[in-house]
Amino acid sequence: MRAARIFDDLSLRLDEPADPEPGPGEVLVRIHAAGVCGTDLHILDGMIKPDPYPMTVGHEAAGVVAGTGPGATLQPGDRVAVYNKLFCGWCEQCLAGRPNICDTEPGQLGFNMDGGDAEFVVVPERNLVPVPAAVDFATAAVLTCAGMTAVHAARRAGLKLGDTAVVNGIGGVGILVVQAARQAGARVIAVADSADKQELARAHGAAGTVLVSRPEDYGQLPGRVRDLTGGRGADAFFELVGTTGTMTAGVRSLAKGGTFVCTGYTDQPLSIHPIEFILSETNLVSTVAATRQDLADALALAAAGAMTVPIAGHFPLEKIQDALDALRGRAVLGRQILDLV
Numbered sequence: 224m225r226a227a228r229i230f231d232d233l234s235l236r237l238d239e240p241a242d243p244e245p246g247p248g249e250v251l252v253r254i255h256a257a258g259v260c261g262t263d264l265h266i267l268d269g270m271i272k273p274d275p276y277p278m279t280v281g282h283e284a285a286g287v288v289a290g291t292g293p294g295a296t297l298q299p300g301d302r303v304a305v306y307n308k309l310f311c312g313w314c315e316q317c318l319a320g321r322p323n324i325c326d327t328e329p330g331q332l333g334f335n336m337d338g339g340d341a342e343f344v345v346v347p348e349r350n351l352v353p354v355p356a357a358v359d360f361a362t363a364a365v366l367t368c369a370g371m372t373a374v375h376a377a378r379r380a381g382l383k384l385g386d387t388a389v390v391n392g393i394g395g396v397g398i399l400v401v402q403a404a405r406q407a408g409a410r411v412i413a414v415a416d417s418a419d420k421q422e423l424a425r426a427h428g429a430a431g432t433v434l435v436s437r438p439e440d441y442g443q444l445p446g447r448v449r450d451l452t453g454g455r456g457a458d459a460f461f462e463l464v465g466t467t468g469t470m471t472a473g474v475r476s477l478a479k480g481g482t483f484v485c486t487g488y489t490d491q492p493l494s495i496h497p498i499e500f501i502l503s504e505t506n507l508v509s510t511v512a513a514t515r516q517d518l519a520d521a522l523a524l525a526a527a528g529a530m531t532v533p534i535a536g537h538f539p540l541e542k543i544q545d546a547l548d549a550l551r552g553r554a555v556l557g558r559q560i561l562d563l564v
Contacts, residue, residue, distance in 0.1 A: 391463055
């Protein structure tokens with residue numbers, strides 16, 4: 224089969240590994256569509272390291288069942304989305320409905336084990352979620368990361384009807400956080416670095432937008448948020464950019480009792496005195512991926528027309544580097560898709 228793989232010199236090459244075979248309880252999925260995510264750049268830059276190299280990249284994938292191992296009950300042709308976090312199913316966290324932080328940490332597709340930027344992938348059957356007929360494979364693929372992350376982040380924020388939520392970073396994840404927060408009942412203010420992204424956010428439900436085109440402009444963001452909230456500040460601030468400056472601005476944009484939601488990977492620290500949390504009783508919560516149920520709910524929202532994925536472009540697998548280059552250049556409005564069928 225064809226697969227996009229990263230090697231120990233951090234080069235990305237199209238390779239032809241052997242077709243995988245499903246074992247007991249496993250399913251072979253023929254991938255139809257795979258999403259291109261900013262986290263892929265962290266893997267290519269060596270921030271997140273596979274174990275071992277080489278590894279097939281990609282953690283956003285959807286397709287059809289092509290075969291099953293002993294004990295699996297899905298049928299060939301079933302339409303499925305791949306939940307990329309492997310989990311044991313029996314530890315304290317799994318039993319509490321938090322398989323994304325499974326105590327045994329078996330692995331994550333496209334992070335430290337072979338992922339979905341390939342013609343086939345083998346996964347445990349419990350990692351597959353049915354794709355509703357109304358949802359296309361490109362949308363389903365993106366929901367296996369960006370969509371479920373957005374649903375999970377909105378839940379972690381504890382949003383209520385009438386809250387104000389600020390979403391900082393209108394990329395492939397941020398545009399879905401805008402929609403998830405709106406579905407939770409919040410009024411959404413989007414912070415974007417271009418006029419095109421402001422318009423994209425408004426088209427997907429943002430009630431207001433703030434343009435911050437230069438990193439140094441983030442020092443003014445708390446004041447601009449308060450101008451848009453009658454001096455009160457935001458009930459939730461979703462941080463998706465990940466610099467020290469943007470995170471500091473986010474904390475300072477909160478209302479009393481507000482929640483700072485740290486979403487996504489970063490190599491920069493949050494550097495702020497605890498008194499800025501203490502005196503206003505604000506909260507900090509973090510998210511890592513999402514639960515399998517978050518993915519199922521994201522797919523249901525998409526099927527109902529309540530969550531849409533703006534597709535920025537389609538690429539064949541052999542053009543994956545072009546898609547990644549566009550992403551690194553911040554030239555993408557929405558999410559890019561690799562078409563494998």
